[in-house]
Amino acid sequence: MAENANTNTSSNPQKFERETAKRVFAHEFKGAVPVEKLGNDQFEPAYVQTALGEKINRVFVVGVATEAEDVSNGEVMMRMRVADPTGVFIVYAGQYQPEARDAIMNLRVPAFVAVVGKAHTYAKGEQVYTSIRAENVNVVDEKTRDRWVKETIEITRERIKNSKASDDTKKSYEGMVETAQKAVSANSTTPPAEK
């Protein structure tokens, strides 16, 4: 038997056990691939891994919902497209996410939305499709979106810095961050709302 007792999961017992909602731009998320599970534990969380090496189970994204539609096919399912400055997230909510599903159903696009959910992948032939299985969906405002973009720029820059990816890969993601940066800089000409 392999000596692999130290799996790094027994963190400080005081820590609140919950998967952090990672911040990731749509462009990086889209290229993520599923991470194979280590064991047979059905409760082991599922992860996807991005080209920069970030392992993601849960995500938090804020963007513009551009489309929301009922794609029920035997089972109830809502699908929503959420755009950030770099691309589009595909978001699903089904029978096990009734609150998120209702929120999408009641949405009038376009709208600023915040989405909390689990990263999901679906393989079709050679192609891997990533999506978010929503846990919570809420309508927010532009300020929240801008804050999310700024935060995600910061986190992504740090991720690029620490990434073991090739220089070419890093360079292409630096370009993605630039694009996001331009989008919020363009927005920052609007005066901040008074408190």
Next chain:
Amino acid sequence: MNSNEISEKFRNAGVTVAPDRIEKLMENYKKFSVPQNEVERTVMRTLANENGIDITALYTKTVKIGDLKSEDEWVTLMAKVVQLWDNDHEAVSQVGLIGDETGIVKITVWKKAEIPLLLEEGKSYLFKNLVTNKYLDRIQVAATPNTEIEEIKEDIQAKGKEVTLSGAIVDVINGSGLIKRCPECKRALVKGACGNHGKVEGIYDLRLKAVLDDGKAAYSILAQAEIVTKLTGITVDKAKEMATEALDQSVVNVEIVKKVIGRYFTFKCAPIDTNYLVKEIIEVI
């Protein structure tokens, strides 16, 4: 400890023992070459028995919460009840948090302690002879049959080691929104019944249990009615109205969820076990 110090200890426990009487008792042990602390202990036990007081009452130290370190110590605290929690344990009368100017600590009042009063949030008390214990490396205190609790007039300022947390609220946990508490012990009622007092006419309260996430870590946060109102504009009265109108308590939760999910907040919080109690809202985006 010399005889004067021992005498002082008894005086603190409300019993007068002359120092020369103590010296005389100590003298008896001299010839046996017993270690000094064992002599002290034996003498104190003898005098405690004579005067009908509990020995633990003599060993207790009046301390500050921030100085609590070791377990199995008898301590006396002056502290304010910061929060009382729901408690499902039959053997427990009340559980919650007490604080002074140096920190906050979890307290468990065991039923067998037979404390004649019920603690109330926001009130300050003198807790005589609590016993310390450790759970997951964190110090806690408990009221046992040796404990006495009395309300005091001073308003103790409960200041935990506060931390500032910033992030987005990504989840609202069950048990948030409009709840009913037992008028006597403040426990949250389950199906209209209190674990201690059975079916009671509950008092309405508002609370929020949520997850604040900064992309690096997730924090479990708790907020009491005052903070919930500031965050959502919903007062306890308004929440009651909403629930009455909809004939459903959960409408309040739905409204809270709409107000907080996906939004960014900066809170000043007091860490408690694995949770963070929101003390102040610093920023809302």
